[in-house]
Amino acid sequence: MRISKRIASAAPLATTAMHGRVDQMKLMGQEVIDFSIAISHFAAPESVRDAVSEMALRTVLPYTAVGGAHGLRVRLAEKLSTENSVDARPSEIIVTNGAKQALYEAMYAMTDPGDSVIVFRPYWPAYLATSRLLGLEVVLVDLPEVLTGAVLDALPPARLLILNNPHNPTGKVFTRDELDALESWLARTGCAAIVDESYEKLLYEKSHHSLSSSARWRELGIVTLFSASQSYAMMGWRCGFAVGPADVVSAMETLQGPITAAPSALTQVACEAAFFSGEPHRLVSDYRARCALVMDMLSPVPWMRVRSPESGPYIWVDVTALGCDTVAFAESLLTEKHVAIMPGDALGMPGFIRMGFISDDIATLRKGLAAIIAFGPQMKQNNR
Incomplete structure (x- = not known):
């Protein structure tokens, strides 16, 4: 079947594609911590x-x-x-x-x-x-x-x-x-x-x-x-x-x-x-506390440059100090550690990664962050 030129040259959104891969891994029985997208652990109002x-x-x-x-x-x-x-x-x-x-x-x-x-x-x-x-x-x-x-x-x-x-x-x-x-x-x-x-x-x-x-x-x-x-x-x-x-x-x-x-x-x-449900105070308070936790864990990491966000469910991290391809970093992290992040290449900025911090519980958040922190030096060593 002939596919039109306007769609044949298009590609699925990298953000949804990564989340789809995580879903497939989970369907296969694998445990994955997904920071690639922001899906709230809160229920709708x-x-x-x-x-x-x-x-x-x-x-x-x-x-x-x-x-x-x-x-x-x-x-x-x-x-x-x-x-x-x-x-x-x-x-x-x-x-x-x-x-x-x-x-x-x-x-x-x-x-x-x-x-x-x-x-x-x-x-x-x-x-x-x-x-x-x-x-x-x-x-x-x-x-x-x-x-x-x-x-x-x-x-x-x-x-x-x-x-x-x-x-x-x-x-x-x-x-x-x-x-x-x-x-x-x-x-x-x-x-x-x-x-x-x-x-x-x-x-x-x-x-x-x-x-x-x-x-x-x-x-x-x-x-x-x-x-x-x-x-x-x-x-x-x-x-x-x-x-x-x-x-x-x-x-x-x-x-x-x-x-x-x-x-x-x-x-x-x-x-x-x-x-008309009112300001989401409890949700924002929870996110603010999670954001502070992420900043506390990531700020001392020497190969990360991170600034506390003024809003939103993501942390944007400069990892250029690793000297590696951030797509390769994300792929290896997912394959070896079962932690998903979004490489900055998908958002127009190679050398950066985006991490959502509002899914799952605090213990899972800590575990995923610790895995990323430990994985960075491994990637840097592999690139020498």
Whole structure:
């Protein structure tokens, strides 16, 4: 069977591919500690489970409008106003099967093949994969310590810029000043923006600000993505939404209609319950303690350079001192020690590794970290 050129040249996301390999090893009876992805050991909020259980017992689960039930979009507009200082109408919101669908639809609606899109490195791999599927020219830019007007003015012309705030994998949270600089640059250049705020609740230090809280977000062409997956421990529920200018959201609905139509009625009920379940204080407190444990174990390691993240479920580690290929490091670690990590190559930065620290129990976390720490010198010796 002939496969189209546009998909034949594509490859599965490295992040999901590694997790798939771990699942296969487990199915074969092998014990594996999986730091390659972030799957919370917390359950979804009780209010979510209760709401979905009640809905599932109804005789009829209805279709809704493609962009989501009107009542849900009204409620999400309330969330945006209260929590993100974003003034949006229900018609400017679309409910999706997770943030990935919202990302694909927004990029499809906002670009044409051959357009340039700016992506900061290291990146979430879906940004690159989606760009390539859509025939876009990706401009990779190293994530700066501080996003300033001077940094932005050095960027080449582009149709679209993608910002992850809070940032996966580094855990950086952009300040209000940085977002103000970005807003001014967008106004000067006419470049549009997609801002992925999937980690908005997983904050350890700084406050989170939305770029779309700007009064000019519509005219600047800013689309913001939200997800329940990480902030509410709902990875498998596939529950997200986007807010953007009405014409962009309408175009996204046109695309979503023939692909999935609206998310399921159960997903939409879960979406409302999640985003109105309150701040995930216990979850964040647990993650903060785990993060401190990871930092305590990794900071003294001479071949690791690590900075405590301001948010998120990952630790981003510079291991260039090992002098080895980080893909080979990850492969050998998985094969020999049954510990999975994500090589930075998959996120655009060879010489780094990403480790999720929110799965399993503390004893397993310690065991996996100890295995990595002990394995590094072995890899370094093998490379001599």
